[in-house]
Amino acid sequence: MSENTSERFGGAPESPRERMLNSATELFQRNGVAGTALSDIVEHSGAPRGSLYHYFPEGKSQIAAEATAQAGRQLGAMITVLTATHSPVETIRLMVGHFRRQLEDSGFTAGCPAAPGALEGGAAGSEARRAAGEAFTTWEATVAAAFWQRGLGAGEADALATLVISAVEGALVLGKAQQSTRALDRVERALIAQVESLMPNASGATAVTDG
Numbered sequence: 503m504s505e506n507t508s509e510r511f512g513g514a515p516e517s518p519r520e521r522m523l524n525s526a527t528e529l530f531q532r533n534g535v536a537g538t539a540l541s542d543i544v545e546h547s548g549a550p551r552g553s554l555y556h557y558f559p560e561g562k563s564q565i566a567a568e569a570t571a572q573a574g575r576q577l578g579a580m581i582t583v584l585t586a587t588h589s590p591v592e593t594i595r596l597m598v599g600h601f602r603r604q605l606e607d608s609g610f611t612a613g614c615p616a617a618p619g620a621l622e623g624g625a626a627g628s629e630a631r632r633a634a635g636e637a638f639t640t641w642e643a644t645v646a647a648a649f650w651q652r653g654l655g656a657g658e659a660d661a662l663a664t665l666v667i668s669a670v671e672g673a674l675v676l677g678k679a680q681q682s683t684r685a686l687d688r689v690e691r692a693l694i695a696q697v698e699s700l701m702p703n704a705s706g707a708t709a710v711t712d713g
Contacts, residue, residue: 518549519557526569530618532611535566567629568624572618581638585648590697590704598690610681613674662664
């Protein structure tokens with residue numbers, strides 16, 4: 503297993519629980535929740551054997567829900583920074599670029615880190631689906647707020663934000679299935695054209711603040 507991020511940047515080493523959550527997120531991205539065994543998570547994380555049920559007594563349903571929530575927060579933080587420091591057009595380019603690199607670097611196996619939780623079936627997957635839904639809702643709200651600050655009405659901003667998140671998520675599914683970034687490339691161009699048509703100042707360097 504590669505050196506973890508905390509150690510690499512001089513912070514405290516990740517705990518076994520943190521390593522298992524990070525490994526679960528990565529494995530769920532590549533193989534789905536149903537396609538990932540608990541033993542896979544333990545082996546990938548390098549955590550002590552038998553420790554998974556110590557940290558996650560509810561088993562797979564708990565680790566799926568917590569990994570999904572964590573992935574949602576991490577990606578949500580990235581989106582918040584992008585919308586605060588870049589124009590809507592540049593935000594879309596950077597978001598799509600992030601996922602494009604992720605697809606290419608993983609050999610087209612890694613999609614959105616929150617999506618596997620949304621697809622988890624049965625009662626055991628209800629908490630993971632809830633966590634994914636909350637993540638998507640938060641991302642939509644962040645993007646909508648950025649559009650509203652650029653002058654769109656609240657309803658238009660909400661609808662356009664939903665379009666952005668839905669289009670990128672769908673393009674990631676196509677990208678994995680088609681082993682190509684073609685869908686992401688097309689979605690990027692289409693979204694930028696739509697944003698620019700609705701917001702003449704969408705390519706400006708800084709966001710417009712209220713007041």
